[in-house]
Amino acid sequence: MNSVWFLVFLPLIAFLIGISFMGIGTRIVARIQRRYGPPLIQPFIDVIKLLSKDSISYGWVFDMGVWMALAGAALVVYFVPFADNIVLSGKADVVVLMYILAIAPLGMALGTAQAKNPYASIGISRALMLMLGYDLPLVMVILGIITYTGSASFADILSAQQGGIGNWYIFRLPLFAIVYFWVMIAEMGKHPFDVLIAPSEIASGPMVEFSGKYLGYLFIYMALHYYAACALFVNFFMGGAATFIEFYLKMFSVFFVLICISAVMARTTTQRAVYMYWTKPVVLAFIGWLAYLGWRIF
């Protein structure tokens, strides 16, 4: 599968996976709330519709922002192992990947700022503060994985989990898996950490001034982001996957649990969310570290 064509179409495949999750996720939430919900392909229809409409822009930084958001999100896709394909991600270093993950949000934030809408600025400020909150436990987990594996390379992390389900890090490092999952909820902007979008407070925050193809680009970015977040969990904690079907099912299982938890939560405040991430998951990750060190000693 490591052909040039596969590499060219990898972002498209990732987009289709991500957009399918968006559709299914909306439907699951609706069913939990005893509603029927929109059709499964509604997000896909939305993207096509948005890309085919005329739109308005506020200047060249606004344009550049969406280019950066789309290219940055697609770049992440190339460096996250996809099923048995680790072509570019073979040399990927987890530390650098964490910086690559910041390109797309930075692009969106720049575009947003030129639109000058205070709701958008508040949304971006909240997103950045939330990132500062969840990155502390996230780095503790990533460092734990690197230390346990003895390498920062994805190829090594995946090979260390081969040889049976018992080798998956979700069983070997369960506390780290819980903390990572906790972080994922905020990273994907889901309840109760959807403070950056908060439609009833700040009118969808960063996206308030985007329309037409600009909003379409951001939808694609969101789909790619959903894909990358779930794929990272599968690669870090569920041993990756040998086939596409296995990869999809594992990713979907992660997304399903996440969306079910998210659907029954109410939105918290930014300060409380950041404080929570600096306390509970940090303590949990710390216990995970102690457990790991205890295991090493004894």
Add this chain to the structure above:
Amino acid sequence: MMLLDMIKADNLAFFFSVLTIGFFVANTIFLIFSGIKKGIVLNTILSLFLTMVLLMLYATHNIVIFFALWEMATWLTYLLANNPKKSSKYLWASLLAEFFMLIAVARTVAYGSYDIAMVAHVDPLNLIMFCLPFIVKSGILPFNFWVTDLYTGSDKRFVAYLSAIIGKLGIFGILRVFLLSPGLIPEWFIYTFIYLAGITAVWATFKAVGSEDAIESLSFSSLSQVAFIFASVLLMNKSALIGGLVHYLNHMLIKMGMFMAVVYIWAKTGTTEFKRLGDFVSKMPFSFLFFLMLGISLAGVPPMGGVISKWFMYEGFIEESKLLAVLLFFVAGVGSFLYVYRLLHSIFLGRKKPSIGLVSEMNILAILPLAASALISFLIGVYSRPFIRFAAKALGMDFSEPRTDIGFAYIGIVSAVFGALILFAVVLWLLLPKHRYVPDTEGYTAAAYLPKDIQHWDYSYNFYAPVVRLGDKFVRLFSLDWLARFWKEYIAAIGELFRGIYSGSLKLYGFYLMSVIVLVLFLKEMLK
């Protein structure tokens, strides 16, 4: 003797000299052509003196000359800051540390050598005393108490020099001594100051995030980055050392360019407060573009140079299993996204303010140093090999480590793929249905009418209020204001005691005299 020392200048001296001269030339070009007229002549002459002193400092291996030049650098910095009240903490902290350096110099000379390489051979205490001014100059905890006053109170034209060169002088000092004394540095000293540097980086990041002023925010950002480089250099790991020196170069470029833009805005508008600035991109598009590139590099986002140097430093810390340090510097790194975005948002983007009427784009000669710094920082990101070779040569290290080669290939791939994806995004955007540009008054406002006074329809004050509230206790604890207060009260109490002794009463003086005589006699009896 000094001339002979100059001739002996090694690769490390060459590295620092090239950067210092480059900075001085660029900064002078900017000051001359940017139209900032007031006080330029005196500033430039003093900067020239300081640059010459630094060049001699880099070159010398003679411990006495090194001390004398270090002292001169401290005084010239004080003069250039041009604010005696705000620079007093810096001066006293530096002079106190230099007093210990002088003792170390005397002990080394008594040991029988004038060579800086022998400092560590005397004993560990001698080394620590000699290194104390390096720690103070870098603003590492607990010597960060002078930073706020000097950076915020200094002459604005000088802050770039302070941030890009003087603030990093301690890094040169540490390298000069440590590289010549392998195996003689006490481990507890290294580890203590690595973690103190980590806490300093987080503290400075919080200060930068909470700042409402562009110069102040950039200054604290400098302190945070200097702490990161300082810790990497202390670690004495190959990857961390190379990463540290590349980051030194990259950060010098970043701060040079960013300060130039902000100082230019200050010269034109008279303010650097975020709430009074906004939408300067419409008047200064080229300055914004270069400022953006440098900001991205500061945050460590590919394809700019920051990612390379930071990655190498993290690799070094991970190799040495200093995971707590990685955690601290990573938190500081994430914080850099916050203040970089704030700078971009509140100065160049955001809502138009009355101050915008006072600015126009810099002329081509003034913007040249800004453009050069952004482009070199970009080059470090996409083709870092010559820069890393330059740093490795300065350190006298071999350059053929496999991990390093993988690093080049990896970052090269990141840049190439990102470039291709940007191209794809632009082409697709051009092919899709058309768009039209509208003024910000025609934006969507959540079904609300825009206020008449549109400059207030803005979010640029207290931008990160929740995080500032959460980090307030931490920031106050490590600002060491409580220590300054305690010290002030302690001195006042001692003064009060002495004031009581000198009461002016002859009877009391007689009593003191009798007491002393009785005490002496008593001790004499006891010691028999």
